[in-house]
Amino acid sequence: MRVARLVLPALAAALLLLVAPGRAAAAGPVYSGTGWKIATKDGIHSLSPKSYVFTFASTSSRTKLTPYAQAVAAQLTAVTGTKFVVSTTVETPPAVGSCPAEHHLILGVKYRPVGTKGMSRAYNCFTDRAGSVDYRAAWGGWAWIDSEYWYANWFSTNATVNSARIKNAVTHEVGHLVGLDHPNKDLDKDGVVEDYECARTTGGYLPVMCAPGLGGYTTSTSGGKFTSRDTPGLKQLVANYGLG
Numbered sequence: 001m002r003v004a005r006l007v008l009p010a011l012a013a014a015l016l017l018l019v020a021p022g023r024a025a026a027a028g029p030v031y032s033g034t035g036w037k038i039a040t041k042d043g044i045h046s047l048s049p050k051s052y053v054f055t056f057a058s059t060s061s062r063t064k065l066t067p068y069a070q071a072v073a074a075q076l077t078a079v080t081g082t083k084f085v086v087s088t089t090v091e092t093p094p095a096v097g098s099c100p101a102e103h104h105l106i107l108g109v110k111y112r113p114v115g116t117k118g119m120s121r122a123y124n125c126f127t128d129r130a131g132s133v134d135y136r137a138a139w140g141g142w143a144w145i146d147s148e149y150w151y152a153n154w155f156s157t158n159a160t161v162n163s164a165r166i167k168n169a170v171t172h173e174v175g176h177l178v179g180l181d182h183p184n185k186d187l188d189k190d191g192v193v194e195d196y197e198c199a200r201t202t203g204g205y206l207p208v209m210c211a212p213g214l215g216g217y218t219t220s221t222s223g224g225k226f227t228s229r230d231t232p233g234l235k236q237l238v239a240n241y242g243l244g
């Protein structure tokens, strides 16, 4: 690493001379786009290229959430290029205000984890090593998914829609853990950023990260997936790595 750093300035200068005419300005970090937003308010600016691992808060959480974790891990790996692995590890989430082991994403099921009907919650952390390449990269965290979602017809009497919405709820919380925020925006210019006010997909779906939930695809094949509005945000998280 030290050797690379020593030779880099000379190399960069040589490259600059070669490509200087018409060269675009160096790309800096980007934190929002149409239908997506990065959770800078939580301190997260980027996603690390080093792998992340899903663990579970209890054995019952593992039984219930493993299929959901596997689906979201596969998509995150495909979209970001960072490897997301689902383990069988059971570990207790730390106290609020603390963080789990580096790159651990702990998923748990709990009845009304924040005391409100139908509400889940993600607790995310960022890497606080100022000056390092992974400064403000998603560190990991944990999420409590409300157990009420598995009550009969919780989201819908349509079985397909109901099952897609449960998947979307899990994906939404995982989205927060990896560094996505709610992309809600005052699109109708009435001066208020409202619930469900998010740029939709061309097919009319809300981004899965839209607050207060109920975003995402509702089909049997695409339920639980980050939508075409969310995925550019995931890609940008990776592009922001090393840019502070």
Ligand SMILES: [Zn+2]
Residues within 6 Å of the ligand: 172, 176, 182, 209, 211
């Ligand atoms: Zn949320």
